[in-house]
Amino acid sequence: MRTTTTAHRVRRTVLSLTAALLMPLGSLVALASPAQAAEQATATYTRVSDWGGGFEGKWTIKNTGDTAINAWTLKWDFPSGTTVGSFWDADITGSGGTYTAKNKSWNGTLAPGASVSFGFNGSGSGSPSACTLNGRPCDGSGGEVPGDKPPTAPGTPTASDITDTTVKLTWSPATDDKGVKNYDVLRDGTRIATVTGTSYTDSGLKPGTSYGYSVRARDTADQTGPAGGTATVRTSGGDGSDPGGEYVNLTYFTEWGVYGRNYHVKNMVTSGAAEKLTHINYAFGNVQGGKCVMGDSFAATDKAYTADQSVDGKADTWDQPLRGNFNQLLKLKKMYPHIKVLWSFGGWTWSGGFADAMKNPAAFAESCHQLVNDPRWKGLFDGIDLDWEYPNACGLSCDTSGPDVIRTMAKAFRDKFGDQLVTAAITADASDGGKIDQADYAGAARYFDWYNVMTYDYFGAWDKAGPTAPHSPLTSYSGIPKQGFTSDAAIRKLKAGGVPADKLLLGIGFYGRGWTGVTQKEPGGTATGAAPGTYEAGIEDYKVLKTRCPAGGTVGGTAYAHCGTEWWSYDTPATIAGKMAYARQQGLGGAFSWEISGDTADGELVTAMHKGLNG
Incomplete structure (x- = not known):
């Protein structure tokens, strides 16, 4: 490894190109300010040194004209396999093999005859091409005037x-x-x-x-x-040997997301999420009259998709027997054979029917089995997810069926579904006498394939005056409003109670919760109510918060942000990496997310989960 002098090291600001690439696309290419008519300059490249799989590159810019240059922007292409890593004495961004370097605040002005250099570390063996300096060829041969802007970016294919x-x-x-x-x-x-x-x-x-x-x-x-x-x-075909990894990486896809959120099955393909996921839970079916029933049949089976909206680029026809999300998910499974899809029933709003249905567990399980395996969508579902919030406890409504009800339900569904997957989303309330203590989750675990432990929504603006606290803390911290309201406490209590570690999935929220009227940056501040959200006050998608209110600190293994009078908490790729390391260390079966539409268009949270689980 090459060393540098102390003086040189002080001047360097070595940044990660990866971080730069997470900036919005519009900020990736900077244009120099219009130059004077007599402005002339050259840029020359030198490969200073090589070491194994890396090298140091150096650009030297020289003012060969008769007037000062007040700013410079250098662009070049590297062939596939050659990339820029850390850099110094310039700000470098890259996209599609094209790199742009822009002067720092202190080295942008060049008098006639003066020169300046900047460098970077890279990998690969390629050489630069298509070099331009302030819009002109780097050899100083002229070209279009610098004020002639290059084309805008075309649309996404x-x-x-x-x-x-x-x-x-x-x-x-x-x-x-x-x-x-x-x-x-x-x-x-x-x-x-x-x-x-x-x-x-x-x-x-x-x-x-x-x-x-x-x-x-x-x-x-x-x-x-x-x-x-x-x-x-x-592409279609293949042998299906493309699993998302040895750990479960599951996400919930919401049925209603195809409306206001405009999030469709194809988005899991274009974001790159599909190849990293192992399981998808389709949310939600309802529980009514002692049976499993469909939620929104139009979204599930009737909504027509045009070619550009469809997973495989083929439009639905008016007379085909199955359309909607179910048909799109079938296409997704054909394209990604490793993905398993489960139909999730209940959820916060539709959990009220479970207690009535459990008066006849066998009939309840039979109704669900018939619906999940209906011939109209044969081959779509690999099992069922039961999201009862909460057995023998209170959610939107209260249940008093007794602690054995969860075990009775699990056995009835295992007896009916046989080798198909049977899972459950469960509470993460590990407080003394809390919801985990109210039901026999250990006894039921012998029949379930795994539990989705909902380790989020611990704190939020339903306590409108605060104190502000992260909604999904991994571990406790000084000043946490309630003991037992952490992911670690929930996992440890479930394991101590007899639930096998590999039947537990750690929950990740792809959203944040926030307050307004907050003056304190750190957690524990007072508030006046819920911060505004796109769909509901007090809650917002990660893809919005990452730019609207960027994270400024971490507490309890998750991130928080203070912007103006708003205070938010949410997970970022960095905190997800920490949580996935925890899941591996605890021997868990993997992790899951609620829910996929909150992720960015390039799936950075799903990617963080995949990388964190599988290295």
């Missing part, structure tokens, strides 16, 4: 006509003041074609394989714009 070996891509066009000449199609960051239109069919692909596609435009001055969003596409 839409996949259709997906087969074992081909996929058709279409995208919305880019714009440019001089006109767009053509488009580069990128597969997994490498250019595979240049086309003049807004569609391309890729061929020669492997069956049952996922690919990431994006597109960038080039204008008539041969300036290349930024790549648009990436679409993850999986």
